[in-house]
Amino acid sequence: MAQPSMADGHDEGQQHPVRLYLVVWVWLFILSACSYAVDYLQLQGYLRWSLILLFMILKAGLIIAVFMHMAWERLALVYAILLPGVMVLVFVALMALESDYTLATRLTYLGTDP
């Protein structure tokens, strides 16, 4: 059997400048500080929710794209992994409708019944 050489898998390796990782790392710190600031400053309402989502999506995007190297993978893999994940949003919409309905029935019937 052939001895697997060190060159095996060399071309599969993801080689990127260290600088890129450091820049992303710093950005993750900044974004985390921003999301903590949202709570620390006690922002409320739509401003709070939109900022939380914004910082969350930016952080998740940076981690997936750079740290997990998705930005350099072929589209066949990117879509196979990311699209089903995004489909969870359909489930979110369904359950949001459902829980609205549950809340409405609870408000209507709870407490009015002995």
Added chain:
Amino acid sequence: MARAAMAPTQTALPRQARWRGMIADWSSDQRAFKGVSWGKAMMWVFLLSDTFVFGCFLLSYMTARMSTVEPWPNPSEVFALTIGGAEIPLILIAIMTFVLITSSGTMAMAVNFAYRRDRRRTAILMLVTALLGAGFVGMQAFEWTKLIEEGVRPWGNPWGAPQFGATFFMITGFHGTHVTIGVIFLLIIARKVWRGDFDRGAKGFFTSRSGRYEIVEITGLYWHFVDLVWVFIFAFFYLW
């Protein structure tokens, strides 16, 4: 004889333009994920299934929180710590977030050094990552202890909606388990890197095959995923 099975996939056809390339990859009647080893592809598939697991947990949390008629306990106050006489909101969770992000950074550097075949730096960075991960789990244990002492149970708590405890223990417990498994995974691979297994082509005890430095990147994928899940838990459970 096992050469064909073990052959890496760097012999992939040249990449075509975006959509055309994706269709060509999927319809090539060979392997859809070209340029990606089976190990990496399978880790991605596993992570996708794990995404659904955490997705379901967060969804059930959303459903419970949206449909309850009782007020939801304010996480900003529940997770506040008194440091030096001042009550700082959510401070422990913020520290845990920074610890996990730092560990993600050291992991990314470890992957980078692994592909440069810098054994020493790779192993050290992986150990630092594992240490930060263990620190994260330790802080989580502290947080659990504090909440349990304050009377939080899966079936009730002193502040409001009883589902708070159930979702909290379920979501953070499952995430903490992932971090713990990641730490063990990191230690095993760091030991192999340190011994030079991937330079000598030493056979693994489990697969009886020689590993490659790519396993560091695969370990990294798992670790970054754990960090990624925390980003969502932090946003939806602690900040919302």
